Amino acid sequence: MDEKKTERAAQKLAAAKTAFKREAMLSGYSSFKIGGPADLAVFPADAGELKNAFRILKEEGIPLFIAGRGSNLLFDDAGFRGAVVFTTGIDRCSVSGTRLTAGCGCTMTAAARRARDSGLSGLEFAYGIPGTVGGGVFMNAGAYGGQISDVFAGGTAxxxxxxxxxxLEKEDMDFSYRHSSLARRGLVVVEAVFELQRGDRREIAARMNDFQSRRKEKQPLEYPSAGSVFKRPAPDVYVGKMIDDAGLKGTRVGGAEVSEKHAGFIVNRGGATSRDVRELIGIVQDRLESEFGIRPECEILTVPEIPEK
Ligand SMILES: Cc1cc2nc3c(=O)[nH]c(=O)nc-3n(C[C@H](O)[C@H](O)[C@H](O)COP(=O)(O)OP(=O)(O)OC[C@H]3O[C@@H](n4cnc5c(N)ncnc54)[C@H](O)[C@@H]3O)c2cc1C
Incomplete structure (x- = not known):
């Protein structure tokens, strides 16, 4: 990136009192703990700062990537030439009747807790998904039979x-498995509204706790990762099982390892690079293709984007 452009953008962000860092190591903002430096990392505190940051970056012609908690991302070892805008400061959450409105940076877990505390059911599935509401809407995140599209009622972008x-209107979101229309439309979610149902607080809490204990039991939460690496090729086809059946559990490239605990996860056992992870992904895909005739598509996203083979 042109150093002068970055400098000018930094000055404008400082004048607007928007938090930012130069040469920010993306590994510090990724659940995988992988990624080199971004020219700029920007941390808007509210929707106004977000909009203003976009204006500044556009004025200076600086490429941008929007991130929540970086829990579905593989940042490149070389980092990102441009600005990564993190939404985690935009985290207000409120309830009115049966509707919960959450800022894009509110964590899914915090939104689920808020719903529970208000005696509202529908977001239990989101408890324990480590991302933000914005990332969740973008990905149509889901777990344990629920997904964002079940409760999404609208929002602002x-x-x-x-x-x-x-x-944002629900009918324009084209929600499907781990997909929404947001990438195609180039929109950034600012807040989302979820339509929930009244429920018994204790029963809601019990479901959330059950999901959380299942996560702890099945997922390698003790190591950095970005969750399930691959999308399910069909609703009842589990890639983790195929990887296990192919004997790939524990396969390592550098610091990246196919988890022994849950074969659908690749974990960072220490010092993994994005190159290690990509190589390991390729090994798994090649093997599943030759053994089962299925080449699973990645759920995790590489930044900058690297098209899959
Ligand atoms: C241990 C672990 C368990 C996981 N379990 C699950 C699970 O059960 N179910 C599941 O679905 N996922 C799961 N994930 C993956 C991840 O948490 C989800 O995909 C989550 O929705 C990503 O949110 P994020 O804020 O981290 O987004 P990021 O990873 O930061 O970004 C993901 C994508 O969303 C886009 N994005 C982020 N914010 C916005 C916004 N405001 N507007 C528009 N686009 C935006 C980004 O540009 C990027 O393309 C898991 C991950 C881990 C590490």
């Missing part, structure tokens, strides 16, 4: 290029 604020 910004087009970072035009600066325009857009109302």
């Amino acid at each position: 910004i087009n970072p290029v035009s600066g325009e604020t857009v109302a």
Whole structure:
């Protein structure tokens, strides 16, 4: 990146009192603990700062990537030439009747807790998913039979290029398995509204605790990862089982390892690079293709984007 552009953007962000860091190591902002430096990491505190940051980056012609908690991302070892805008400061959450409105940076777990505390059911599945509401809507995140599209009732987004604020309508979201229309539309979620149902607080809490203990039991939460690496090729086809059946558990490239505990996860056993992870992904895909005739597509996203083979 042009150093002068970065410097000017940094000055403008400082004048607007928006938090940022230069040469920020992305490994510090990724659940995988992988990633080199970004020219800029920007941390807007609210929707106004987010919009203003987009304007500044556009004025200076700086490429941008929007991230929540970086829990579905593989940042490159070389980092990102441009600005990564993290939404985690935009985390207000409120309840009115049976509707919960959450800022894009509110964690899914915090939103689920807030719903529980208000006696509202529908977000239990989101408890323990380590991402934000914005990332969850983008990915149509889901677990234990629930997904964002079940409860999404609308929201607000910004087009970072035009600066325009857009109302999100459910029918335009094209939700499907780990997919929404947001990537195609180039929109950044600012807040989302979830329509929930009244329920018994204790029963809601019990479901959340059950999901959490199942996570702890099945998932290698003791190591950095980005969750399930691959999408399910079909609703009842589990890639983790195929990887296990192919005898790939424990396969390592550098510091990256196919988890012994849950074969659908690749974990960082220490010092893993994005190159290690990509190589390991390739080994798994090649093997599943030759053994089962299925080449699973990645659920985790590489930043900058590297098209899959
Ligand atoms: C241990 C572990 C367990 C997991 N379990 C699950 C699970 O059960 N179910 C599941 O679905 N996922 C799971 N994940 C994956 C991940 O948590 C989800 O995909 C989550 O929704 C990502 O949210 P994030 O805020 O971290 O997004 P990021 O990883 O930061 O970004 C993911 C994508 O969302 C986009 N994005 C982020 N914020 C916005 C926004 N405001 N507007 C528009 N686009 C945005 C980014 O540009 C990127 O393309 C797991 C991950 C880990 C590490």
